Amino acid sequence: MRLRVDLLPHGNYPDVVVIIDVLRATTTAVTYLERGADALLLTATPEIALNLRTDGSPYLLGGERGGLPIPGFDFGNSPVEAAGQNFTGKTVVMNTTNGTGAAHTAAQSGKHIFLAALTNAHAAARRARAAATEEIAIVCAGTDEHVGLEDVYAAGVLAEYLLAMGEFSIDDGARIALTVRRNGGNPLEALGSSGHGQHLTRLGLGEDVRAAAGLSTSTIVPTLTHDDAPEGTLKFTAG
Amino acid sequence: MRLRVDLLPHGNYPDVVVIIDVLRATTTAVTYLERGADALLLTATPEIALNLRTDGSPYLLGGERGGLPIPGFDFGNSPVEAAGQNFTGKTVVMNTTNGTGAAHTAAQSGKHIFLAALTNAHAAARRARAAATEEIAIVCAGTDEHVGLEDVYAAGVLAEYLLAMGEFSIDDGARIALTVRRNGGNPLEALGSSGHGQHLTRLGLGEDVRAAAGLSTSTIVPTLTHDDAPEGTLKFTAG
Ligand SMILES: [Ca+2]
Numbered sequence: 001m002r003l004r005v006d007l008l009p010h011g012n013y014p015d016v017v018v019i020i021d022v023l024r025a026t027t028t029a030v031t032y033l034e035r036g037a038d039a040l041l042l043t044a045t046p047e048i049a050l051n052l053r054t055d056g057s058p059y060l061l062g063g064e065r066g067g068l069p070i071p072g073f074d075f076g077n078s079p080v081e082a083a084g085q086n087f088t089g090k091t092v093v094m095n096t097t098n099g100t101g102a103a104h105t106a107a108q109s110g111k112h113i114f115l116a117a118l119t120n121a122h123a124a125a126r127r128a129r130a131a132a133t134e135e136i137a138i139v140c141a142g143t144d145e146h147v148g149l150e151d152v153y154a155a156g157v158l159a160e161y162l163l164a165m166g167e168f169s170i171d172d173g174a175r176i177a178l179t180v181r182r183n184g185g186n187p188l189e190a191l192g193s194s195g196h197g198q199h200l201t202r203l204g205l206g207e208d209v210r211a212a213a214g215l216s217t218s219t220i221v222p223t224l225t226h227d228d229a230p231e232g233t234l235k236f237t238a239g
Numbered sequence: 240m241r242l243r244v245d246l247l248p249h250g251n252y253p254d255v256v257v258i259i260d261v262l263r264a265t266t267t268a269v270t271y272l273e274r275g276a277d278a279l280l281l282t283a284t285p286e287i288a289l290n291l292r293t294d295g296s297p298y299l300l301g302g303e304r305g306g307l308p309i310p311g312f313d314f315g316n317s318p319v320e321a322a323g324q325n326f327t328g329k330t331v332v333m334n335t336t337n338g339t340g341a342a343h344t345a346a347q348s349g350k351h352i353f354l355a356a357l358t359n360a361h362a363a364a365r366r367a368r369a370a371a372t373e374e375i376a377i378v379c380a381g382t383d384e385h386v387g388l389e390d391v392y393a394a395g396v397l398a399e400y401l402l403a404m405g406e407f408s409i410d411d412g413a414r415i416a417l418t419v420r421r422n423g424g425n426p427l428e429a430l431g432s433s434g435h436g437q438h439l440t441r442l443g444l445g446e447d448v449r450a451a452a453g454l455s456t457s458t459i460v461p462t463l464t465h466d467d468a469p470e471g472t473l474k475f476t477a478g
């Protein structure tokens with residue numbers, strides 16, 4: 001079995017893909033499902049999300065651009081905000097700067113697509129291991145096509161869990177992620193030292209950084225389903 | 240001053256760019272100049288290199304694809320092979336899998352372009368620092384669009400030298416490279432554990448890996464000149 005870590009989304013995924021966008025898309029995705037949401041719809045653009053909302057639709061819209069809310073959206077991609085709500089019976093339509101794009105790249109070729117954060121890292125590793133037949137690719141969303149320390153650190157956490165579960169041949173991306181995980185401090189130190197963590201803290205969103213640093217506190221793994229989803233969206237449910 | 244490490248070539252370089260392809264393009268480039276070559280011409284494709292060689296031309300061709308020699312080329316991108324030759328009065332035309340492509344990407348926007356390896360790391364850091372007015376971007380060539388541990392390690396070596404020379408704001412790429420440098424073992428251990436280092440060793444090129452692990456043994460820094468160069472080539476001379 002191969003274990004591969006793409007420090008930025010690359011493509012050509014033959015088997016299992018685990019997408020990581022710790023600050024904050026995949027952390028918030030886990031929280032929406034923890035708080036009862038039926039499903040998440042990840043859209044390629046904010047416009048697709050806005051067009052899905054018609055009168056009486058069961059959709060709530062969550063998203064951000066550069067850490068700030070998107071006009072017309074209900075929620076701002078904040079795990080702290082999401083944790084204070086009840087989403088039972090709702091579907092949350094998500095569009096974020098990097099995480100949703102990475103999911104659409106992965107879905108072009110991957111067979112099994114999961115979303116992972118630090119908060120569900122152990123459960124995500126177990127699900128990935130159970131589904132994989134040849135390769136697990138952990139894909140870091142990054143920030144505007146630049147590598148994000150927070151995502152690489154979380155990839156290292158997943159890689160460490162996976163290596164404890166069985167034999168893998170690993171690539172240089174996995175070697176780097178493991179080195180960052182083992183030498184980058186505890187999760188809050190790693191997230192707090194990242195460029196995007198510092199940016200969010202300056203925006204007054206330091207509580208989100210703290211929430212995203214919780215390690216394996218959830219067993220919910222957002223999982224791509226091939227049930228019908230509106231055009232231009234990917235549907236994830238709790239797995 | 241900003242210090243940025245791109246773990247893969249990205250583009251949009253406003254100022255100084257230092258290109259790293261430790262195994263083996265930039266290590267070999269340093270060696271050609273050490274051994275007396277007048278200049279290096281980095282070509283975008285092998286065909287451009289082959290077309291430059293006409294009867295009586297002063298050009299020698301060096302290059303590889305996937306670690307193997309290119310048919311019709313004189314040399315195979317090997318620092319060990321280059322170290323045993325005298326290139327005085329010659330210009331070496333180079334085309335390699337990743338390093339020459341990274342140089343062409345960098346040249347699209349960068350103002351000052353240098354080639355760096357472990358062997359000239361300290362000299363390259365000093366040259367970059369002297370030339371920079373706003374940003375030093377260290378660009379890892381990688382292997383077929385995947386991050387290469389050997390390049391990230393060398394980027395961390397340069398970053399460490401630069402941080403000792405002055406104040407920089409650093410990005411997550413630099414943070415990751417520094418962590419890999421400080422925790423990835425000595426240069427030979429780091430190169431030997433990389434996927435490409437293992438590949439070269441399997442091809443019987445382990446001596447090249449050993450040569451590439453020499454730290455700051457040369458003061459030559461291949462530097463892009465805007466003297467006339469044949470179309471489709473970038474001309475580097477010893478700086
Ligand atoms: Ca992010």
Ligand SMILES: [Ca+2]
Nearest residue numbers: 260262263381
């Ligand atoms: Ca290389």
Ligand SMILES: [Ca+2]
Nearest residue numbers: 275276277328
């Ligand atoms: Ca000379």
